[in-house]
Amino acid sequence: xxxxPWRDFDWPLLTALTLLCGVSLVALYSIDAAPGExxxxxxxxxxxxxxxxxxxxxxxFWVTRxxxxxxxxxxxxxxxxxxxxxxxxxxxxxxxxGQRCWIRLGPLGTLQPSEFAKLGTILLVARILRPISLxxxxxxxxxxxAVVTLIPxxxxxxxxxxxxxxxxxxxxxxxxxxxxxxxxxxVGSALTGLVIGPLLFVFLIEPRLKQYQRDRINVTWNAIxxxxxxQDRQTREGFGYQTLQSxxxxxxxxxxxxxxxxxxxxxxxxxxAHHSDFIASVIAEEFGLVGSLGVLALLxxxxxxxxxxxxxxxxRFSMLVLSGYMTLLAFHVIVNFGMVVGLVPIIGIPLPxxxxxxxxxxxxxxxxxxxxxxxxxxxxx
Numbered sequence: 001x002x003x004x005p006w007r008d009f010d011w012p013l014l015t016a017l018t019l020l021c022g023v024s025l026v027a028l029y030s031i032d033a034a035p036g037e038x039x040x041x042x043x044x045x046x047x048x049x050x051x052x053x054x055x056x057x058x059x060x061f062w063v064t065r066x067x068x069x070x071x072x073x074x075x076x077x078x079x080x081x082x083x084x085x086x087x088x089x090x091x092x093x094x095x096x097x098g099q100r101c102w103i104r105l106g107p108l109g110t111l112q113p114s115e116f117a118k119l120g121t122i123l124l125v126a127r128i129l130r131p132i133s134l135x136x137x138x139x140x141x142x143x144x145x146a147v148v149t150l151i152p153x154x155x156x157x158x159x160x161x162x163x164x165x166x167x168x169x170x171x172x173x174x175x176x177x178x179x180x181x182x183x184x185x186x187v188g189s190a191l192t193g194l195v196i197g198p199l200l201f202v203f204l205i206e207p208r209l210k211q212y213q214r215d216r217i218n219v220t221w222n223a224i225x226x227x228x229x230x231q232d233r234q235t236r237e238g239f240g241y242q243t244l245q246s247x248x249x250x251x252x253x254x255x256x257x258x259x260x261x262x263x264x265x266x267x268x269x270x271x272x273a274h275h276s277d278f279i280a281s282v283i284a285e286e287f288g289l290v291g292s293l294g295v296l297a298l299l300x301x302x303x304x305x306x307x308x309x310x311x312x313x314x315x316r317f318s319m320l321v322l323s324g325y326m327t328l329l330a331f332h333v334i335v336n337f338g339m340v341v342g343l344v345p346i347i348g349i350p351l352p353x354x355x356x357x358x359x360x361x362x363x364x365x366x367x368x369x370x371x372x373x374x375x376x377x378x379x380x381x
Contacts, residue, residue: 008375008376008377008378009064009372009375009376010064010309010371010372010375010376012301012305013302013305013368013371013372013375014060016298016301016302016305017060017302017353017365017368019298020295020298020299020302020353020354021053021353023283023291023295023298023354024049024279024353024354024355024356025046025049025050025053026260027279027282027283027286027354028044028045028046028049028275028279028356029044029046030260030261030263030266030267030282030286031045031266031267031274031275031282032044032045032046045275045356048356048358049356049361051358052357052358052361052362053361055358055362056361056362056364056365056366057365059362059365059366059369060365060366060368060369060372061369062369063366063369063370063372063373064369064372064373064376065373066373068315068317068318068370068373068374068377071123071317071321071370072127072130072317074123075120075123075124075126075127076124076127078119078120078123078124079120079121079123079124079148081120082113082116082117082119082120082121082152083117083151083152083155085103085111085113085116085117086113086114086152086155086156087155088103088113089101089102089103089113089114089159090155090158090159093159094110099159099160099161100159101114101159101161101164109358110358110359111358111359112357112359112360113359114152114156114159114161114164114165115164115359115360115362115363116359116362116363117152117155117156117168118152118164118167118168118171118328118363119325119363119366119367120152121148121149121152121168121171121172122171122172122175122321122324122325122328123321124148125145125148125149125171125172125175125176125320125324126175126317126320126321126324127317128141128144128145128148129141129145129175129176129179129320130316130317130320132180132316136179136180136181137176137179137180141179142176145172145176149168149169149172152168153165153168153169156168161348162213162347163335163347163348163349164348164349166347167328167331167332167349170327170328170330170331171323171324171325171327171328171331172324173327174323174324174327175320175323175324175327178319178320178323179320212239213345215239215240216239216345216346216347217345218239219239219240219243219342219345220243220342220343220344220345222240223240223243223247223342223343224342224343241272242271242272242273242278242346243339243342243346244342245265245271245272245281246265246271246278246281246339246340246341246342247341247342248265248270249263249265249266249270249271249281249282249284249285250281250284250285250292250340250341252264252265252285253284253285253286253287253288253289253291253292254288254289255288255289255290256287256288256289256290257284257285257286257287257288257290257291258285258286258288259286260286261286262286263282263285263286264285265281265285266281266282266285266286275355275356276350276355276356276357277339277346277348277349277350277351277355278339278340279351279354279355279356280292280295280336280337280340280351280354281340283295283354284340295354296333296337299329299333299352299353300333302329302368303326303329303330303333305371306322306325306326306329306368306371307322307323307326309322309371309374309375309378310322310323310326310374312378313374313378314378318370318373318374321370322370322371322374325367325370325371328367329352329364329367332349332350332351332352333351333352335347336349336350336351336355337351352364
């Protein structure tokens with residue numbers, strides 16, 4: 001069938017992507033006007049985000065025109081490069097807030113290799129799981145998938161960045177499930193996890209948690225079951241400060257919000273990381289429940305659209321890649337909004353296409369470019 005590149009292009013996805021980037025720029029422009037923020041225009045969050053968006057669009061359109069077989073062939077090399085970058089960041093990376101997660105790129109800011117390692121891992125796992133057998137996923141495949149996943153996870157934990165390390169597991173688990181693993185194995189693993197999981201946490205994980213990690217878990221527990229404890233002075237001024245200020249910002253926005261640049265928490269700089277991990281609190285305060293639901297609706301559309309394209313894909317590798325990314329995107333959205341309203345401990349998960357940060361933004365543009373690539377070839381033989 002003759003290709004119709006523009007007629008078959010994924011315009012709905014591009015529209016949602018552009019709207020989300022627009023919301024991000026508006027929110028970042030709003031908080032850039034707050035006291036204490038950068039005064040030079042080229043140092044402002046919104047300007048840097050605009051530059052990264054411009055680069056992202058170039059990558060997006062380039063990826064949509066790629067032959068997916070080339071992506072399959074390049075998967076091991078992409079993975080190897082991202083692993084090398086994870087090693088490099090431990091040696092030459094800059095340390096920010098106790099974490100060595102970034103490589104400085106001069107005036108462009110910093111590069112976070114772990115963001116690209118997520119996509120590299122998804123691509124290689126999809127390549128490993130592509131072959132089909134009558135028994136479904138084989139033990140050698142599972143062993144190789146485990147090794148491929150644990151290498152970037154281990155390197156990310158060395159930074160240390162526990163939150164990002166956790167994001168590698170959901171997409172891999174979903175890809176393994178979709179590859180034909182037996183239902184008995186899934187049920188058995190789930191039941192075993194329900195029994196062993198709490199024991200592992202109590203005797204193996206909890207003793208190794210750092211004090212700030214325990215504090216964040218306690219704050220989340222109190223926010224859900226004992227909200228009155230958040231008013232304790234030690235909690236308000238300690239590790240509960242960020243969660244409490246975010247919840248105040250969300251609550252003060254009401255239904256319609258306080259208006260552009262009208263938020264007291266966001267404009268006053270009370271919410272730490274309001275330009276990155278807590279950008280949703282800015283949107284909720286200034287544009288209210290209506291604005292937050294609008295953003296959630298756009299993100300949900302992108303997730304469901306990606307799932308739909310994956311389900312209609314005629315090639316197993318592309319189906320697995322898109323399913324993995326769709327799961328990663330959904331995990332980011334759920335955890336980020338959970339952090340903002342105090343339902344999930346703060347683990348530093350950005351909100352895709354909205355949080356300031358070039359690495360996350362570029363990885364998302366490239367991944368959505370793969371979705372648009374498969375969508376545009378849905379009528380090809």
